[in-house]
Amino acid sequence: MLAAFEYQNPVRVVFGENKIDSLGSLLPDKKILLLYGQGSIFKNGTYDRVKTAIRNAEMVEFGGIEANPVYETLMKAVELGKKEKIEFILAVGGGSVIDGAKFVAAAIPYNGDGWDILTKKGVIKSAVPLGTVLTLPATGTEMNSNSVISRAETKEKLSFASPFCYPVFSIMDISLLPSLPxxxxxxxxxxxxxxxxxxxxxxxxxxxxxxxxxxxxxxxxxxxxxxxxxxxxxxxxxxxxxxxxxxxxxxxxxxxxxxxxxxxxxxxxxxxxxxxxxxxxxxxxxxxxxxxxxxxxxxxxxxxxxxxxxxxxxxxxxxxxxxxxxxxxxxxxxxxxxxxxxxxxxxxxxxxxxxxxxxxxxxxxxxxxxxxxxxxxxxxxxxxx
Amino acid sequence: MLAAFEYQNPVRVVFGENKIDSLGSLLPDKKILLLYGQGSIFKNGTYDRVKTAIRNAEMVEFGGIEANPVYETLMKAVELGKKEKIEFILAVGGGSVIDGAKFVAAAIPYNGDGWDILTKKGVIKSAVPLGTVLTLPATGTEMNSNSVISRAETKEKLSFASPFCYPVFSIMDISLLPSLPxxxxxxxxxxxxxxxxxxxxxxxxxxxxxxxxxxxxxxxxxxxxxxxxxxxxxxxxxxxxxxxxxxxxxxxxxxxxxxxxxxxxxxxxxxxxxxxxxxxxxxxxxxxxxxxxxxxxxxxxxxxxxxxxxxxxxxxxxxxxxxxxxxxxxxxxxxxxxxxxxxxxxxxxxxxxxxxxxxxxxxxxxxxxxxxxxxxxxxxxxxxx
CATH class of the missing domain: 1.20.1090.10 (Dehydroquinate synthase-like - alpha domain)
Incomplete structure (x- = not known):
């Protein structure tokens, strides 16, 4: 027989072709940190569509998040986010960018060594709210609170999850997918x-x-x-x-x-x-x-x-x-x-x-x-x- | 092909045998209106389990909600809820009680004739938060924002839905089911x-x-x-x-x-x-x-x-x-x-x-x-x- 369980998943799924163009109406009127990956969004037009959709929102950008997002890179985004006092994170990418964004969201308000979040030594008590634009169907991270992060220095790959890390919204738009390798x-x-x-x-x-x-x-x-x-x-x-x-x-x-x-x-x-x-x-x-x-x-x-x-x-x-x-x-x-x-x-x-x-x-x-x-x-x- | 859609469902599902006994930990520290049906909860012990679980919560009770919940009855619950300034609704019952509770939750803060909610003349702008203890698997109302209400006077049966009417939590507990006819x-x-x-x-x-x-x-x-x-x-x-x-x-x-x-x-x-x-x-x-x-x-x-x-x-x-x-x-x-x-x-x-x-x-x-x-x-x- 089933064991007892609890289920609650607050993610707002916005699913449909060209839904990226309604991104502006989903974003709060707050200072945003845009996170992205290795730059494919510049080549395939997704970056331009994001910029058009969000119009005049105040935004800081951080790119270069790797496939299997790297702790050392993400900590730079954490520093930037702290310095710029960002209030909302927008992740545009696949599972790696979104997983990375969840880590950044949790690490910005976290007092202590960010790696504690992965080793479970640290308790996550809050996170910067984040929204996502998914560019690669795969990991399901767009509708859960999980994240997997790698540490280059020690060649480790560890995961964490926190109810604070559910995306506020996730745009799932097939018009972003044709250029995927x-x-x-x-x-x-x-x-x-x-x-x-x-x-x-x-x-x-x-x-x-x-x-x-x-x-x-x-x-x-x-x-x-x-x-x-x-x-x-x-x-x-x-x-x-x-x-x-x-x-x-x-x-x-x-x-x-x-x-x-x-x-x-x-x-x-x-x-x-x-x-x-x-x-x-x-x-x-x-x-x-x-x-x-x-x-x-x-x-x-x-x-x-x-x-x-x-x-x-x-x-x-x-x-x-x-x-x-x-x-x-x-x-x-x-x-x-x-x-x-x-x-x-x-x-x-x-x-x-x-x-x-x-x-x-x-x-x-x-x-x-x-x-x-x-x-x-x-x-x-x-x-x- | 699929049409575009949005999906968001915030209900906290608490599923498992005897989960009713943890009801106390789910309720907010607020004045509660307990809604129930034709009294089966007294015969099968569910009422006693609710009372034991909620301990000293401040609670007003309203029973007698019919199968196919009746507008005229529910409006009495609305009056009671207004008079008692209740802040949270706890529905203990099947689809009829829970649907009725959603209507009461929406009608208490609604300015105007409650029937407008069913005829869609009225716009629901808020609702009293509600939690549910489901005693009859059937309608799915425990995890949606829909409600169907009947009017005795005119023999009409109409529905409404509002994002404000999702239950905050729903307890789904098979230990409440054996006495079902x-x-x-x-x-x-x-x-x-x-x-x-x-x-x-x-x-x-x-x-x-x-x-x-x-x-x-x-x-x-x-x-x-x-x-x-x-x-x-x-x-x-x-x-x-x-x-x-x-x-x-x-x-x-x-x-x-x-x-x-x-x-x-x-x-x-x-x-x-x-x-x-x-x-x-x-x-x-x-x-x-x-x-x-x-x-x-x-x-x-x-x-x-x-x-x-x-x-x-x-x-x-x-x-x-x-x-x-x-x-x-x-x-x-x-x-x-x-x-x-x-x-x-x-x-x-x-x-x-x-x-x-x-x-x-x-x-x-x-x-x-x-x-x-x-x-x-x-x-x-x-x-x-």
Whole structure:
């Protein structure tokens, strides 16, 4: 049976083609810090549309936020925000810019070392309000309070969440998407897909509705993913992917059910250590993690294989394994290479360093049943080779 | 393709067994107006649990709100609330009590005739904040801003919605459900089911995710409805129905898609004129409405029949009609008689009066394509006989 849960999500979703042009009416009459990434918004016209839409708002700009937003960079934005006494943050970008903006929003009023927010030593008691213009469907950050930040100095990638970090509004506008590079599209579809598996592939608790929503996300991404990636002008596919990526991590899927974020935890380490894209890191780890845990997760794996992939065999474990194979093939068909050996030569370094990190952080028993030990992580990396 | 939409829903859902006992921590330190219905909360212990949970809060009580809450009764609560200068409303009950509470919340600060709120002549500019303890899964009112109110004097049943009327919190607690009478259970399952059809059974706009969520609601209610109704102690079924009824009308299903609330509009008239229960009124009208509009709605009807009922024929219209037959049989199996002749002898009166009302309210072209004219309503009532 479902466990007890609370759900509250105050984000105002403003969804539709050309909705960016109504940005002005959404912004408060306050001093704004505009945050953006590596400059694609200048090339694809998004910056100009933002400037036109906000008209005469008082605004300070800070650009250069990296993919997998970097703590050291963000702390410069925090300094700027403090100095300029900004009152509202506008994040224009994908998951990295928005995650970075959440950190900046929390760190500006925070007294103490900003890194405490990531190590959970610090308690977030307030944040500068922020709004977002999403330019890349993937992480779902536009409708949640989560953020993942990397530290260059120590090659760490850590997350935090705070109810103060829900965006006040998020504009989701397919007119901003046609210029997205294929690589970011592939990453986005896989990210949304694996957000869903992490909240679904555990053990059955008879959460019938949550399961159906998750299966709907899988089916939609399978049906639309390829078109979205390879036909950048296809509005229908872009619309469905944009909507679905949001539903994958706006909190509903995990209400009252067990979750297992092990794939993300290992994937984050791959990104931190060898710089592989976030979505790709998940596509590498998922098949091996689920093969390693297939027996334990077989009931949900089989339900997934039957309902989403129409696998029709009887034997539960066989069906489960077929579901994993089909998922890996789906990732491959989208354009993701799912073998770790494609990205690095040094398997032993990854095995040693990642299992060492899990141990040093006392992440000794991950997963819904505590089965993902540092030793299992080592095995999974081997299997992913 | 999806139309543009906005979505924002601030309700704090507090879901879980015995969550009513934490009511005290959710209430503000303000003067409270407790609203309840016909007194079942005294018999089943819910009133005592509320009183225990809220401890010493200052509270005025108003009971006697009817099923299909009556304007004349609610205006007495409005008077009491004004006189007592209440600052917060706590609604303990099903959809009728909560809908009634929303009206009271809006009418207390409203300057003018309260009925204006229902006829949309009045603009709601504020409302007393309200929290709810849901005792009957059905209407979804616990997580939306809608309300339906009846006027005894004129036998009218009208609705309103206001962003000020979202509950601050809603407690959804299966420990309050075992004493529910079978009749209310049947009504509840059908109500949630038809909320979903009204937001789904139109024409395809390639809203893949919204469709999947709707189909998940259908499947869950079909799988759990019978058990929930006939095994009052079954916690699993109660949990899934409670969750699903909320998802059916918390706003997601209708994001960006056409809707058609014709069945509710005609059903409301049956309730207003001959007093048939709300859920039953929908079960009576749905099969005939969809048979009458089968050709126009055939694509979504067929998608529903195929995905939810596994109908496997090729011909779209035939599949569509089979889906309607299976739905009527489902309602019958739950315990609902779906023939209007079971409830009244006077078909001509209903046909004349309901089509007259539609005409006098200028409801001349209901439905996603404007096909539901007063004449079609007349035909549907005939077909439902």
């Amino acid at each position: 294929e690589r970011q599209r592939i990453n986005g579809v896989i990210d949304a897909f694996v957000h869903t598996t992490e909240q679904y592939m555990t053990y059955p608790v008879n959460a019938k509705m949550q399961d159906r929503i998750a299966e709907g996300i899988f089916s939609t991404l399978i049906e639309e993913g390829h078109t979205y990636i390879h036909e950048p002008g296809n509005k229908e596919a872009a619309t469905n992917v944009l909507y679905t990526a949001m539903m994958a991590l706006n909190g509903w899927l995990s209400t009252g059910v067990p979750t297992d974020w092990s794939i993300h935890m290992v994937g984050h380490e791959l990104t931190a250590l060898i710089g592989v894209d976030h979505g790709i890191s998940l596509a590498i780890i998922l098949p091996s993690m689920y093969r390693r845990l297939a027996e334990s997760k077989q009931e949900k794996l089989a339900q997934y294989a039957r309902r989403v992939w129409n696998v029709e065999e009887k034997d539960t474990l066989k069906v489960a394994l077929k579901g994993i194979d089909l998922t890996e093939k789906f990732f491959n068909d989208l354009g993701a290479v799912t073998r770790l050996s494609h990205y690095t030569d040094d398997r032993k370094f990854l095995q040693d360093e990642i299992s060492r990190r899990f141990e040093s952080r006392k992440w000794l028993k991950f997963g819904e049943k505590g089965e993902v030990t540092p030793e299992v992580v080592r095995e999974v990396i081997e299997m992913a080779w | 079978e009749r209310q259970r049947i009504n509840g399952v059908i109500d949630a089911f038809v909320h979903t059809t009204e937001q789904y059974m139109t024409y395809p706009v390639n809203a893949k995710m919204q469709d999947r969520i709707a189909e998940g609601i259908f499947s869950t209610l079909i799988e759990e409805g019978h058990t929930y109704i006939h095994e009052p102690g079954n916690k699993e079924a109660a949990t899934n129905v409670l969750y699903t009824a909320m998802m059916a009308l918390n706003g997601w299903l209708s994001t960006g898609v056409p809707t058609d609330w014709s069945i509710h509009m005609v059903g409301h008239e049956l309730t207003a004129l001959i007093g048939v229960d709300h859920g039953i009124s929908l079960a009576i009208i749905l099969p005939s409405m969809y048979r009458r509009l089968a050709e126009s709605k055939q694509e979504k009807l067929a998608q529903y029949a195929r995905r939810v009922w596994n109908v496997e024929e090729k011909d779209t219209l035939k599949v569509a009609l089979k889906g309607i037959d299976l739905t009527e049989k489902f309602f019958n199996d739950l315990g609902a008689v779906t023939r209007l002749s079971h409830y009244t002898d006077d078909r001509k009166f209903l046909q004349d009066e309901i089509s007259r009302r539609f005409e006098s309210r200028k409801w001349l072209k209901f439905g996603e394509k404007g096909e539901v004219t007063p004449e079609v309503v007349r035909e549907v009532i005939e077909m439902a006989w």
